[in-house]
Every structure is written in C-alpha cells, then in structure tokens.
Amino acid sequence: MTPSMRRGGVSRSAIDADRVRRAQDFAVSDIQVREAVRWVERMGLAEKITADMTAPTGRPRTLSWQSLLTIIALAAIRLKGSLQLTDATLVAIALTPAQRRIANMPEDTAYWMVKSGLADLAEAASPPNRSGH
Numbered sequence: 001m002t003p004s005m006r007r008g009g010v011s012r013s014a015i016d017a018d019r020v021r022r023a024q025d026f027a028v029s030d031i032q033v034r035e036a037v038r039w040v041e042r043m044g045l046a047e048k049i050t051a052d053m054t055a056p057t058g059r060p061r062t063l064s065w066q067s068l069l070t071i072i073a074l075a076a077i078r079l080k081g082s083l084q085l086t087d088a089t090l091v092a093i094a095l096t097p098a099q100r101r102i103a104n105m106p107e108d109t110a111y112w113m114v115k116s117g118l119a120d121l122a123e124a125a126s127p128p129n130r131s132g133h
Contacts, residue, residue, distance in 0.1 A: 023093035028078050033099045036073035040066060053124055063113040067105040068121075071114060074103075089114045 040046055046066040053065070074095075075088035092109040100107060 020093060023090040025094075026075075026078055026087065026090040027094040028074050028091060028099070030099060030102065032074060032077050033070075033095070033102045036070050036077060037103055039073050040069045043069075045069060049121070053120065061117070063106065063109060063117055064104070065117070067103060067109070068114065068117040070103045070105065071109070085115055085118065086111070 046064075046069050049065040049069075054061075071088050071092045072083065075083050075091045078091055079087055089109070089111045092105070092114065095103065095105065095109075097107070100109075106113075
C-alpha cells in the first residue's frame, strides 16, 4: 500500500473530495459567519479560555479557541441547535476562503483539530478525579 492510500485502498484525495462534496450541504452565508464571530467575541469566552488554557511552552494550537467557538456557533446556527462533531467539521470545511478570513480561521481546518479542541475543553471542564485513580 502506498503512503497516499487510506481506508481500504481509497486515496486520500478521493476521501477529501467526498468530504468537500458532503460539506456543501453545510454551507453558511457570510452574514451567518459575521453573526457567529460577533457572538463569540461578545461572549468573551475565547479570551478567557485562551488565557486559562494556553500552555507557556510547546507548539501553539493549530485551531485557535476563537476559531473553535466560531465553528461551534456556526454549526448551531446552521443545524438549528443540533451539534455533532462531524457536522461541525463539515460546516468548517464548507466555509469559503473569504468566510475563513472573516472568522480568522486556518485554510485547512480538519476533523482532528475540532476534535482535539473539544476534547481539551471537555477535559478542562471535568471535575478532578479525587479517587486517586
């Protein structure tokens, strides 16, 4: 199997093309992107999370907390409150380059970036395990 082959012999480019095709069903308008960005900014949570959860050393996050919260807000707007990780990622993939600039989001937002950010938030929000395990 060559390095470009994934998932049972299907090429990575075929997987990416399918993902982009599926993402078109999750497209949002420029107005919705601006609305989500304003909502996240007004909430002030991104700044708090950034201050509390940014490590002083190590590699910086690929997807900023601001971008992650904007993706979540867009998914909630687009999907009328229903939110699944895959759907949120498809919303991010469907953004146009101009919408990505409005949201200050990287060009190549991927599933693992959204999953990693949500996992970090969930871990930080969980009460500490006091049982010693």
